[in-house]
Amino acid sequence: MKVPLLDLKEQNQNLRPEIEAALARVLDTNAFILGGEVAALEEELAAYCRVRHAIACASGSDAILLALMAMDVGPGDEVITTPYSFFATVSSITRLGATPVFVDIDPVTYNIDVLQIEAKITERTKAIEPVHLYGQCADMAALDSISEKHGIPVVEDAAQAIGAEENGTRAGAMSAVGCFSFYPSKNLGGMGDGGFVTTNDDVIARKLQALRVHGSEEKYYHKYIGLNSRLDGFQGAVLRIKLPHLDAWTDKRRENAANYQTLFTDRGLTEEITLPHEPENGRHIYNQYVIRVPNRRDELKTYLTKNEIGTDIYYPMPLHLQECFAYLGYSLGDMPESERAAAETLALPIFPEMTAGQQEYVAETIAGFFSHG
Numbered sequence: 001m002k003v004p005l006l007d008l009k010e011q012n013q014n015l016r017p018e019i020e021a022a023l024a025r026v027l028d029t030n031a032f033i034l035g036g037e038v039a040a041l042e043e044e045l046a047a048y049c050r051v052r053h054a055i056a057c058a059s060g061s062d063a064i065l066l067a068l069m070a071m072d073v074g075p076g077d078e079v080i081t082t083p084y085s086f087f088a089t090v091s092s093i094t095r096l097g098a099t100p101v102f103v104d105i106d107p108v109t110y111n112i113d114v115l116q117i118e119a120k121i122t123e124r125t126k127a128i129e130p131v132h133l134y135g136q137c138a139d140m141a142a143l144d145s146i147s148e149k150h151g152i153p154v155v156e157d158a159a160q161a162i163g164a165e166e167n168g169t170r171a172g173a174m175s176a177v178g179c180f181s182f183y184p185s186k187n188l189g190g191m192g193d194g195g196f197v198t199t200n201d202d203v204i205a206r207k208l209q210a211l212r213v214h215g216s217e218e219k220y221y222h223k224y225i226g227l228n229s230r231l232d233g234f235q236g237a238v239l240r241i242k243l244p245h246l247d248a249w250t251d252k253r254r255e256n257a258a259n260y261q262t263l264f265t266d267r268g269l270t271e272e273i274t275l276p277h278e279p280e281n282g283r284h285i286y287n288q289y290v291i292r293v294p295n296r297r298d299e300l301k302t303y304l305t306k307n308e309i310g311t312d313i314y315y316p317m318p319l320h321l322q323e324c325f326a327y328l329g330y331s332l333g334d335m336p337e338s339e340r341a342a343a344e345t346l347a348l349p350i351f352p353e354m355t356a357g358q359q360e361y362v363a364e365t366i367a368g369f370f371s372h373g
Contacts, residue, residue: 003349003358005310006185010353011249015241022237031233038236042196044243048163049172051198053205056231057212060159060181061088063195065095066229067155067177068127070197070207073098077126081157082112083320083330084338085131089157090319098126100328102320104335108277110290110345111138113337117146128154132161132171134314135187135253135285136277140166140174147175155179159195162188163250165283172198177208182239187253187287188246190235252352253286256359260289260348263363272370288314289350297344303369309362312347 012019026037038056045054057063073079075097081089083102093100103116112130128147130138140156147154154175158164161171162180172178182194199205207224210217215226257276264270274292278284293300301311318338320330332339348362 001358001361002308003310003354003362004351005312005347005349006351007353008184008189008351012191015245018241019238022241023234026233026237029233033230033232035233035236037233037240038231041231041236041240041243044240045196046198048170048243048246049178049198050170051173051178052200052202053208054196054198055205055208055212056194056196056236058195058229058231059193060179060183060186060195061092062212062227062229063159063179063181063197064088064092064129064155064157066208066211066227067179067197068092068096068098068129069211069224069226070177070204071127071153071155073126076124078122078124079127079129079155080117080120080125081129082131082133082338083318083335084110084315084341085133085157085319086159086315087319087322088159089129089131090325093129094325099124100319100325101125102330102335104337105341106139107337107341109136109138109279110134110341111136114139114142114146117143118150121146121150121152125150125152128152129157130154131157131159132164134276134290135161135164135287136279137161137164137166137171137174137282140169144174153177159183160186160287161285162186163246163283164285166279167281173200176201177204182235185287187250187285188239188242190242191238192232192235194231194235194239196231249352250285253289253350254284256350256352256354257284257286257289259356259359260350260363263359264366267363267367269363269367269370273366286350288347290314290345290347292341292344293346294344297346300366300369301346304362304365307365309365310349313342313345314347316342318342 159181182190211226215224
């Protein structure tokens with residue numbers, strides 16, 4: 001049996017007639033940049049995320065960059081964030097001339113350890129940027145308390161977390177701004193790059209709308225130095241077809257996660273691997289299903305690959321140790337939990353179309369690996 005890490009063929013094939021019709025609408029209108037499909041998508045995304053505004057842009061990376069620009073982050077400023085994330089979390093900070101200040105992760109959730117944040121706050125701290133990693137919200141109640149106490153805005157990197165919740169509030173609605181990605185592997189993935197930013201602040205929304213079109217509120221008149229970061233009409237049309245299915249796909253991911261829990265527990269594997277944490281007060285959307293394998297992660301990955309089961313490592317090197325950030329002065333041992341997670345974690349398939357038989361095969365193969373010593 002073959003089990004890919006992600007298989008979009010069935011999802012896209014099932015929607016193909018609707019997608020083709022939607023693409024034809026854009027072709028007929030010639031609204032290739034922003035336009036009516038994107039405007040309608042923004043309204044639908046705002047309703048889904050339960051916020052006043054959703055502003056579409058060209059990528060999830062740009063979403064973070066635009067959000068930080070809207071917060072006036074610039075040279076001399078510091079932004080507190082996590083070293084255990086995708087590159088764009090931190091590159092967006094450095095592109096603005098600001099300095100990322102790293103806080104290690106909680107070893108259970110893999111999200112930023114909120115207990116370490118206040119010690120890193122200085123007079124130069126301009127924002128706090130948590131990441132809702134793998135589809136589970138960071139501790140936003142604690143983060144919002146810190147934000148209010150110190151007057152520092154929170155920028156949610158929610159690229160992996162559309163529809164995730166904490167205490168009934170959705171990702172992107174719990175801070176000044178939320179940043180999302182439409183990369184094809186996301187729970188709501190486009191057919192190319194794309195992203196969006198959420199906010200409940202009308203002033204910030206207007207600024208974001210200008211920043212994504214070269215800082216222009218009126219054509220050829222530029223209030224800010226912005227970006228060329230616009231979602232195209234074809235992506236808007238495709239995403240509008242997919243959005244109504246998002247909750248059903250996410251529910252299936254959650255069912256798959258619960259099924260893994262049973263399969264691994266029944267086989268006595270919880271002594272060998274650590275399963276993802278399921279928050280009591282939230283909704284984990286499982287953009288990735290990540291287990292921890294002390295000492296033998298790479299061996300298990302090789303074994304699963306040999307047995308045609310797709311896996312990946314998110315992420316093999318924390319950002320504080322990346323060569324391009326060496327100038328920040330961090331060394332091995334500075335972020336021990338991030339470094340340990342990088343050495344032990346492994347993502348398993350959990351896509352919505354995954355069958356029960358495929359999950360059984362994954363569990364049996366992992367059991368076989370450990371039973372053979």
